[in-house]
Amino acid sequence: LTLLGLESSCDDTAAALVRRDAAGAGTVLSSVVQGQASLHAAFGGVVPEIAARAHAERLDHCVEQALDEAGLRLAGVDGIAVTSGPGLIGGVLSGVMCARGLAAATGLPLIGVNHLAGHALTPRLTDALAFPYMMLLVSGGHCQILIVHGPERFERLGGTIDDAPGEAFDKAARLLGLGQPGGPAIEAAARSGDPGRYPLPRPLLDRPGCDMSFSGLKTAILRARDRIVAAEGGLPRQAQADLAASFQAAVRDVLVEKTRRAMDVYLDLRPAAPALAVAGGVAANGAIREGLRALCDETVRFAAPPLALCTDNAAMIAFAGAERMAAGAPAGTDLTARPRWPLDAGAARMLGSGK
Ligand code: ATP
Numbered sequence: 001l002t003l004l005g006l007e008s009s010c011d012d013t014a015a016a017l018v019r020r021d022a023a024g025a026g027t028v029l030s031s032v033v034q035g036q037a038s039l040h041a042a043f044g045g046v047v048p049e050i051a052a053r054a055h056a057e058r059l060d061h062c063v064e065q066a067l068d069e070a071g072l073r074l075a076g077v078d079g080i081a082v083t084s085g086p087g088l089i090g091g092v093l094s095g096v097m098c099a100r101g102l103a104a105a106t107g108l109p110l111i112g113v114n115h116l117a118g119h120a121l122t123p124r125l126t127d128a129l130a131f132p133y134m135m136l137l138v139s140g141g142h143c144q145i146l147i148v149h150g151p152e153r154f155e156r157l158g159g160t161i162d163d164a165p166g167e168a169f170d171k172a173a174r175l176l177g178l179g180q181p182g183g184p185a186i187e188a189a190a191r192s193g194d195p196g197r198y199p200l201p202r203p204l205l206d207r208p209g210c211d212m213s214f215s216g217l218k219t220a221i222l223r224a225r226d227r228i229v230a231a232e233g234g235l236p237r238q239a240q241a242d243l244a245a246s247f248q249a250a251v252r253d254v255l256v257e258k259t260r261r262a263m264d265v266y267l268d269l270r271p272a273a274p275a276l277a278v279a280g281g282v283a284a285n286g287a288i289r290e291g292l293r294a295l296c297d298e299t300v301r302f303a304a305p306p307l308a309l310c311t312d313n314a315a316m317i318a319f320a321g322a323e324r325m326a327a328g329a330p331a332g333t334d335l336t337a338r339p340r341w342p343l344d345a346g347a348a349r350m351l352g353s354g355k
C-alpha cells in the first residue's frame, strides 16, 4: 500500500508518501514539513486563525512537493490519510477539506487518522515493533503513557494533569531568560549546571499511578529565580545553568519513574516482544532519553525514532492510514473533523469519565 498523508492540526503543514508492505514494514518515500514558527513568533503562541490560513494556502504545494520527491503521481497512490483530529479546528478542517478535494478528484479512499495515533504508531514504521508495545509520547502539547495493542487500540495508563512537558520546558526557558524553543535551550544550559544546587520538587511522585504534573515546576522555577535575583541583583550565568539542570533533572525523574510504573503493568501482559518506544519533541532530550533507555535491558527493547519522525510530520499520518487500511478499517470519500478526539475513547466511555 502506498499512502499520501496530510497533517495540519497544529503549526506544521505537512505532506508525505509512505509505502507499507504486506509484512507491515514501512518506507518513507518523501516527507515535507513546513513550519510556521516565524508566522506566530510575534504573538508568543500559535494563533489559530493565522495557522488555519497558512495551512490552507500551503497544503496543495506540500502535496505536490511530496509527490515530486517520491517520483509519484496520485494515480500511483492507494489512499489518502489525513489528520482529522485532535487539534486546532481551523487547521484540521484545512487538511480534511484538501484531502476530500483530492479524494473527490481521484476516487481514492480517504482515511481519517487521529494525530496521536500517528505519533503512537511511528515506532512500527521506523523499528517494526510488534504489538503490544509501550509508548511514552511527550511533546509540546501532549504527555501520555500508552500500551499500543493495535492500529486502533490504545490503552492510556497515565498522562499529565496540567502542562505537557515540552510546554513546561518552553515556559521554564522563558523564566530563565533562555531562547525558544525552550527544550534545546535548557538542555544546552544544563550541561554546565549542577542539578543539586537548587533542588526542585518531583510532582506527584509520592502518589500511586502514572499521572504526572508539570505546572508546579514552573512555579518553583519562578520562585527560585526571584530569590536569586533579589539576592544577586540579577541572574548570574551559573545560577541560570544550575536552575536549568535542576529543572531538566526533575522532569526526567518524573517521566522515568512514571514510565517505570507503567512498564510493570505492561510486562504483566507478557508481551511476546516487549518494547518501550518514545516519541514527541521532548524525547530529543539526551538526559530523558538515557533515563528511559535505562529502564530497558536485553529483554525489553528501546525504540526512539529519528527526531524528524518524532515531531509533527505527515509520514506518521500516511503510515497510520496504511496500518488502518491493512487492518480493514472502512475508508470512504467523506470525513469530518474531530477537534477533540481522545485516543482511547472506548476505554474512557467504559470508565464513565465522559472524556
Ligand atoms: P504536538 O504536541 O502537537 O505533537 P508540538 O509542536 O507542540 O506538537 P513537538 O514538535 O513534538 O511538539 O515538540 C516540540 C516541543 O519539544 C517543544 O516544547 C520543545 O521545547 C520540546 N523539545 C525539543 N527539543 C527538546 C529537548 N532537547 N529537550 C526537551 N524538550 C525539547
Ligand code: FE
Residues within 6 Å of the ligand: 115, 119, 139, 311, 312
Ligand atoms: Fe504532534
